[in-house]
Amino acid sequence: MAMMDDTLDLEKMKYYVVQDALYLKHFAGCLRMIGKSKRVDTARFESFATGCEHAEMDLQNRFFSVWAIDPNVKPEPNTLLYISYIESVCATKSTAQALSSLLPCFWVYTHVGKRMTELRTEMAKTSGVLRWRNDIYESWIDMYASKAFETTVAEYKAICEARGAMWHQCFTNSQWLQ
Numbered sequence: 001m002a003m004m005d006d007t008l009d010l011e012k013m014k015y016y017v018v019q020d021a022l023y024l025k026h027f028a029g030c031l032r033m034i035g036k037s038k039r040v041d042t043a044r045f046e047s048f049a050t051g052c053e054h055a056e057m058d059l060q061n062r063f064f065s066v067w068a069i070d071p072n073v074k075p076e077p078n079t080l081l082y083i084s085y086i087e088s089v090c091a092t093k094s095t096a097q098a099l100s101s102l103l104p105c106f107w108v109y110t111h112v113g114k115r116m117t118e119l120r121t122e123m124a125k126t127s128g129v130l131r132w133r134n135d136i137y138e139s140w141i142d143m144y145a146s147k148a149f150e151t152t153v154a155e156y157k158a159i160c161e162a163r164g165a166m167w168h169q170c171f172t173n174s175q176w177l178q
Contacts, residue, residue: 003137004119013136014067019079021060026083028052030090030102038095040159051152059143063136099160110153113144 002008028049035045064071075083089101120141143149 003141004116004123006137008137014063014069017060017063017067018069018073019076021057021064022073022075022079023083024052024056024060026087027102027105028057030086030098033087033090034095034098034102037091038098040095040099040163044155044159048152048156055143055149059139062139066136096160096164099156099163103156103160106153106156109144110150113141113146113149116141117145 003013031045031049031052034040035042035049063069086101090098093101
């Protein structure tokens with residue numbers, strides 16, 4: 001909600017954007033790794049990776065420019081752990097496991113973007129404010145709520161479903177709970 005009502009501390013957003021930008025570089029690399037080493041449409045996975053770099057990374061790079069952030073910043077421990085995890089899975093596990101390791105990032109962000117857009121519309125009706133004061137938050141929400149991003153996520157989910165990746169993830173998670 002803090003992003004929605006413009007109370008999110010800008011330093012927290014900067015921290016998130018920096019770590020997310022570092023993660024996205026590796027996420028794109030994992031998409032390429034799946035495309036090259038697994039039995040999937042190589043060109044489509046290259047397109048997923050390029051889309052990540054051109055849309056998401058362009059947005060992050062604009063933030064870096066506006067905030068004068070050093071592009072050589074290092075990942076924090078949690079970011080490094082997550083990057084290591086997805087790279088390890090994509091390099092050494094089955095296609096289903098590789099696909100499912102990246103699915104949450106796609107799926108969650110489109111859901112959050114769409115939900116925040118719905119909330120923004122609701123807030124506009126009650127407050128009369130159509131745009132927020134902070135364009136950075138607006139641009140982040142708009143990108144993840146976009147039809148183009150939603151289409152990409154739907155396509156990735158369909159690939160996961162066709163490969164059994166979603167069922168693999170559910171089965172694996174249920175095994176962890178026992």
